[in-house]
Amino acid sequence: MHSPHDAPRATERRHAYADSATSGRVCPRSGRRIDPPAEPTSQHHNTPFWERWITRNTVIAGLLALAWLVFRTGTKPSRVVYPCQQAAISTANLAFGTALVAGILATRRRAVSWFRSPIALTGLIAGVVVFIAAQAYFSEAKEYTGPVLDPPRDYRAELVHVTNCPEDPAGDRFLGIDNLLLTLGQQGTKLLDADSVTPFAGPGGIIGSDDVVLIKINYQWSERGGTNMDVLRGLVRRIVDHPDGFVGEIVIVENAQFVSIDGFNRSANNAQDQGLSPHDIVLEFQQQGVNISHYDWTAIRFTSVGEYSDGNMNDGYVVYPVETEVNGRPSYPKFQTDAGTYISLKNGVWDPGSETYSKENFRFINLPVLKSHHAVYGATVSVKHYMGLVTRELSTNSHSAIRYGILGRVLSEIGLADLNILDAIWINADPYTGPGTSYAGATRRNELVAALDPVALDIWAVKNILIPGFESNGYSPPWPSPSADPDDPSSSFRTYLDNSMNQLLDAGYPVTNDLAQIDVVESRGDLGDFDGNGTVDESDRLAFAGCFTGEGGGPLDSGCVAGDFDRDDDVDCDDWKYFREVWTEAGTPGDIPDCDTTNLPGDIPDQATQLLGARPNPMTDSTTLHFVLGSPQDVTMRVYDASGRNVRTLVLGARPAGENTLTWDGRDDRGNTAPRGTYTFALDAGERMTGKIVVR
Structure with missing residues (x-):
């Protein structure tokens, strides 16, 4: 119980404490004055809200972006070029840069105080490191050290371009591909090798009735980012309708690298019926008795193997040592198909019985889609499409090495495709996106292009289809980096294309990036x-x-x-x-x-002088020319290399009217084996008939 005297004392204590709030307190025991703590109006209350928000949240965002980058890249630094990783780098740079600017805009004292923050300082240092590393990676100080060559001056590349392809297929037929191949046949390159002559077939055609045919598609990206399935199915239909009856094998192939392709059976495909997948096409023709399958090279991209001739029968990738001029390791796949056929992309079909390779009955069709590749390389066309043939694993550095010409180097080893068909039905015509392409982000062009020369095809298609697509969509030059500009030799597109061309020229393949050397036949797909x-x-x-x-x-x-x-x-x-x-x-x-x-006109009437073609073509050891003479003639054949030099003259002498043959053993007049490349032959038999032979 308190005494009556306690109340005045309590009042005195309250006054004392009230005074101490402004003048300090006195310790009851020591008698010392205790100063009150500083008013918490300091830094926090005086800092503008926008500065506090930016410095806190952007640094956190930057750190999260870095965490995502590390998580997604893992132990594979080459993955930093993936779109997600690039976005993370950009976000981190922006976040740390924004926080830095916010600090600079504050007072000098505030800036110094901000830099003392452990989080802010860590973020700043990390941002600078990431920025420098990213710039070093993408610019790469290393220069291309390989050959720099010019295309042969008298070389002419031939290209067929069709427009107005119908939107809808007709069952398993696609009129656009039919008319492309028909026009190609009119120019002397027929899809099918046969004794009978049709607009699609004849002696010296590309695909024989018993050939093993690989069709390389783009299936890494869903929706409109991959090869058009209506075009693929229409091409398979034309092969199967071989006039001699197709008894060979067709294999659809792709390496999607880091992307799962779900057994070639996605639901979102590039087709008029978006559900039509490569797997559906395979099943459709299998039900008709066709020997057709698909093989996913993605599954073997981590497996390094030797060749069959070395006793290695496993599926995987043959990987070369590092080649400094292309800054990477060239590679190519070898695998066994569902039908049991052993295939080496370099050497052809392997026969375990005789332990020999053969490319005589091995054909490769390259079927890319045209699109912007804003992520790294400006544009994807036929050469860039070979990124889906090599592996980017096994320390190959292949994706980064594209700019140095590694894909051209690989082609110089395995040989050019027997035919390149570029799908430009739907394209990505947005220089700010790609290679992934959504349905909404695609532009319908209804065009197809075919050529034997992949470099000529690429430079022409970017110049005449992709760039007009950019401009039609409202994107005027200059376009963002990485650029697809075909007129700028320093653009990302031209850099990798020109360096690949140099590798091919150095290996003896005549190719060109000169638009003036390209002969284009224009037709319609409808x-x-x-x-x-x-x-x-x-x-x-x-x-x-x-x-x-x-x-x-x-x-x-x-x-x-x-x-x-x-x-x-x-x-x-x-x-x-x-x-x-x-x-x-x-x-x-x-x-x-x-x-x-x-x-009908175009059939071969009796005794009409006509060149039927060369078989096999491409050739490895020898080829035989088939021709018809309308009357007895003296026959001479001359073979010219890509520079126009006469390398071989064969005098056949007097030959009777009717069908005749002449064999070239692939040697020059001195008996030396002709280097790989494309040769022109001229057959003089009362009149001059010319054609081309590819030596592998």
């Missing part, structure tokens, strides 16, 4: 399809008959250009022959009164 529905049927036959002018009967009305297959401004029996070949309905079209189908 020929035969008068009503534009993607099929060639009875309504189109009636339209063809209505447009028929006979030879030299043009000019044509715009509604009749779908019947002018040979591009001579008339619709005649020559065009009818081609119309029959692109017919998409069952059976054959009914005749039209103006053309006798028993002897």
Whole structure:
């Protein structure tokens, strides 16, 4: 219980404590004055809100971005070029840079205080390190040290370009690919090697009835980022419809590197029916008895193997030692197909019985998609597409080494594709995105391009399809780095393309990046399809008959250009022959009164002088030219290399009328084996007939 005297004392104590709040307190025992703590109005309350927000949150964001970068890159520094990693680097640089600017904008005292913060200082140092490392990685001070060569001055690259491809396929046929291959055949390069002569086939064609055919597609990216499935299926259909009956094997291949391709069976594909996958195409033709399968090189990208000839029968990658001029290790796959065939991409088909390789019946078709590659290299076309053939694992540094020409170096080892077909039905025409391409981010162009020369194909397609696509979408030059600019030799695209070209030229392959050396044949992908529905049927036959002018009967009305297959401004029996070949309905079209189908123009009449072609072509050891003479003639064949030098003359002497043959053993006049490359031959037999032979 308190005494009455306690109340005044308590009041005195309250006054004393109140005074101590402003003047300090006195310790009851020592009598010392205790000063009150400093008012907490210091730094926090005086710092503007925006500065506190930026310095705290951006540094945290930067640290999170760095953590993500480390997590995703792991022990593979080469992964830093992946889109996600690049985004993390950019975020970290921006975050730490923003925090730095915020500190500088504050007062000098505040800036000094800010730099004393352990988190801020750590973030600043990390940002500087990441920025320097990223710049060093992407700019790479190392220069290309390989050969720098010019294309042969008299070399001409040949290219076929079709526009206006129909949007819809006709079952397993795609009219755009039919017309591309038909036009290619008109120029002397026929898809199919056969004794019988059709617009798609003939002696010296690319694919024989018993060949093993690899079709390399782009399936790393879903939606519109990969090869068009309607084009792929239409190509397979044309191969299977070989006039001699196809009894060979077709294998669809891809290395998606760090991406799972789900057994070639994604739901989001680049096709009119977006559910159509490579696996669906394989099953469809397997049900028809075709020997077709797919093989995912992604699964073997970590496996280093020797060649079959070294006794190694395992699937995997043959990897070369480091080559300094391309700053990496070239590589190529070898594998066993579902049918049991052993394939080396360099040496061809391996026969375990005889323990020998053969490339005579081995064909490789390169089927890329055209798109912007803003992530690193500016553009993906046919050469860049080979990144899906090599492995980026096994310390190859292959992705970074693209800029130094490693893909050209690989091609110089395994040989050029027998045919490059560029899919430009849908393209990525946004210089700020790619290689991944969504449905919404794609631009429809309905174009296809074919060529034997991958470098010429790439420079021409970027110049004439991709860049116009950029501009049509409102992106005017200068375009962002990495740039696809084909006119700028220092652009990312030109750098890797030119260095790959140098590697190929050094190996003896005639290729060119000079647009003036490229001969382009223009045609349409909708020929035969008068009503534009993607099929060639009875309504189109009636339209063809209505447009028929006979030879030299043009000019044509715009509604009749779908019947002018040979591009001579008339619709005649020559065009009818081609119309029959692109017919998409069952059976054959009914005749039209103006053309006798028993002897259509383009068939080989008796005793007509004509070059049928060379087989095999490409050749390794020898090739045989087949030709028909209309009358007895003295025959001489001359072979010229890419520079126009006459390397071999073969005098056959007098030959009878009818079909004849002549064999070249692949040697020059001195008996030396001709280097790999493309050769032109001229056959003089009363008239001059010319063609090309590829020596592997």
